[in-house]
Amino acid sequence: MNAYANKSVLVTGGLGFIGSSLARALVRQGAAVTIADSLIPQYGGNPFNVQDIRDRVTVNICDVRDTSAMTHLIAGKDYLFNLAGQTSHLDSMADPQTDLDINAGAQLSILEACRKANSAIKIVFASTRQLYGRPDYLPVDEKHPVRPVDVNGINKLAGEWYHLLYNNVYGIQACALRLTNTYGPGMRVVDARQTFLGIWVRLMIEGKPIKVFGDGLQLRDFNYVDDCVQAMLLAGASPQANGKVFNLGSSEVIGLKDLAQLMIEIGQRRGLQARYELVAFPPERKVIDIGDYYSDFSLIRNAMGWQPGVDLRTGLDKTIDYYQAHHAHYWSD
Numbered sequence: 599m600n601a602y603a604n605k606s607v608l609v610t611g612g613l614g615f616i617g618s619s620l621a622r623a624l625v626r627q628g629a630a631v632t633i634a635d636s637l638i639p640q641y642g643g644n645p646f647n648v649q650d651i652r653d654r655v656t657v658n659i660c661d662v663r664d665t666s667a668m669t670h671l672i673a674g675k676d677y678l679f680n681l682a683g684q685t686s687h688l689d690s691m692a693d694p695q696t697d698l699d700i701n702a703g704a705q706l707s708i709l710e711a712c713r714k715a716n717s718a719i720k721i722v723f724a725s726t727r728q729l730y731g732r733p734d735y736l737p738v739d740e741k742h743p744v745r746p747v748d749v750n751g752i753n754k755l756a757g758e759w760y761h762l763l764y765n766n767v768y769g770i771q772a773c774a775l776r777l778t779n780t781y782g783p784g785m786r787v788v789d790a791r792q793t794f795l796g797i798w799v800r801l802m803i804e805g806k807p808i809k810v811f812g813d814g815l816q817l818r819d820f821n822y823v824d825d826c827v828q829a830m831l832l833a834g835a836s837p838q839a840n841g842k843v844f845n846l847g848s849s850e851v852i853g854l855k856d857l858a859q860l861m862i863e864i865g866q867r868r869g870l871q872a873r874y875e876l877v878a879f880p881p882e883r884k885v886i887d888i889g890d891y892y893s894d895f896s897l898i899r900n901a902m903g904w905q906p907g908v909d910l911r912t913g914l915d916k917t918i919d920y921y922q923a924h925h926a927h928y929w930s931d
Contacts, residue, residue, distance in 0.1 A: 601835035603628035608675045610634045610662055610708075611643070611682035612655075615785040615792065616724065616777075618647035619823045620679055620830055625654050627831075634671055634682065636661040641684065642786040646927040662704040669711040672719065677834050680708065680761075681724045683754070686791040687886055690750035701753035702760070709764045709772075721772040722834045725758040726751070727845065727893060729776070736817075737894035740776075740843055748886040758843065765841040773839040775829055778847050778893050782823030782913060783920035788929050795820075798858070799921050800929055802865050808874040811883065814855025819848040819892035822913035825906040832902045839902065847893025848906045857910075864915050868922065 607624050611617040612633030624631050633655055635643040648655060660667040662682045672678065683701050684690065690697035705723075712719050729752075730738050731745035746752045761772040779793060787796035798808045829846055833839040852860070858874035865872040879887065898904045908916075921928065 600627065602677070602831070604630070605676040606630045606632070606674060607677045607679065608632045608634060608671055609679045609681060613637060613643035613645060613647055613657070614681065615642055615647070615782070616780060616823060616826055617679070617681045618784050619782070620681070620827045621648060621655055622651055623827050623831060625651050632656045632658060632671060632675070634658050634660055634662070634668070636682070640686070640689070640791060642792050644784070644928065646924070647784045662708060663699055665707045665711065668708055669715055672708070672711050673715045675716060675719055678708075678712070678719050678721045679724075679830060679834065680705070680721055683724065683757075684750065685726075687728065687748045687750045688882060689791065690748055690753070691882070691886070694749040697749050697753050701750065702756040705757035706760050709760055709770065712770050713764065713768050717768065717770055719770065720834055721761060721770065722830050723758060723761045723772060723774040724830075725774040725776045725843070726754050727776050727778045727891060728888070729755040729758070730888075730891070732888045733891055736890060737847065737892050738845070739894035740845055740897055747888060762841055762843070771837075771840045773833050773841065774843045775833060775898075776843060776845050776893075777821070777826060778845070778891075779818055779820045780823055780826045781820055782917050784823070787921060798861060799918060800925075802861060802870055802872040802918070803921055803925060805871055808858045808861065808872065809877045810854050810858050810874050811877060811879045811887075814858070814876055815853050817851050817853055817890040817892055818857070819851050820910055820913070821846055821848055821906055822908035822916075825908055828907070829898060829904045832904050833898075836902050842901075844898035844901070845893040845895045846898065847895040848910075850906075850910050851892045852910065860911065861914055861918070864911070864918055868918065
């Protein structure tokens with residue numbers, strides 16, 4: 599993994615959860631890292647996420663919808679990790695036009711900028727398992743039909759396919775990773791816009807009950823952020839990834855009620871008085887819920903040797919530890 603030494607790398611969404619962890623890993627490998635982030639409050643960007651590497655990265659506050667800014671930033675870069683996006687499923691239904699502009703329109707503009715200004719760049723696009731919709735079978739592999747259940751899934755699918763199209767037609771090296779539930783230090787915990795685990799962590803630290811929707815038997819898989827970053831670095835460095843889509847996932851599958859109980863056990867060892875309660879699905883969430891989901895990630899494992907290295911208990915312990923120490927930077931009392 600020395601592909602990034604002395605390389606120029608752009609990370610969109612780089613002040614966000616995954617982007618900041620990726621930037622940190624790239625700095626460790628000797629890359630010259632530029633971060634682009636709009637810092638729109640509800641999208642998860644937080645300058646504290648890069649406070650430990652702030653003097654070793656260049657931060658540009660701009661929106662991926664700003665074509666001129668993105669064209670300027672893309673010029674001369676060796677790699678683009680394209681992570682910026684609107685990730686809230688509920689927000690995509692309430693404001694579909696904004697979701698379309700960010701997750702589809704801006705992606706096309708970025709690719710056009712690459713075609714015109716830097717066709718040699720390598721792109722890794724952060725896609726989502728949400729575009730599969732309700733699974734026909736489990737675990738879900740890349741051959742599973744795509745049937746998004748919300749506006750966000752449709753627009754992320756369009757953004758993904760734009761990247762593959764530009765790879766196939768214009769020779770711009772691009773691939774996509776369909777992320778599952780990613781968690782860890784730096785994730786948005788103010789609300790459930792990006793991941794329900796974030797608000798669960800906050801509620802537990804505040805001594806409030808974790809709210810589990812439905813019967814709590816829904817199955818999920820999870821990736822700790824370091825494992826997600828490792829997959830992105832491998833995809834960026836691997837020519838065999840070009841033009842392909844890969845699932846991320848985990849062989850550790852758990853029901854949400856059991857997940858809440860696991861978090862409570864970890865919290866109690868830290869002196870947190872936590873509990874959970876089952877609550878009815880809000881109607882707006884119920885209609886876009888996908889039921890059980892977990893991934894078959896054998897394609898990326900066989901192609902690039904990636905597999906998760908952090909088990910769920912260890913990852914949750916690290917995450918809770920981080921927010922106990924730094925919660926003042928992520929939510930206000």
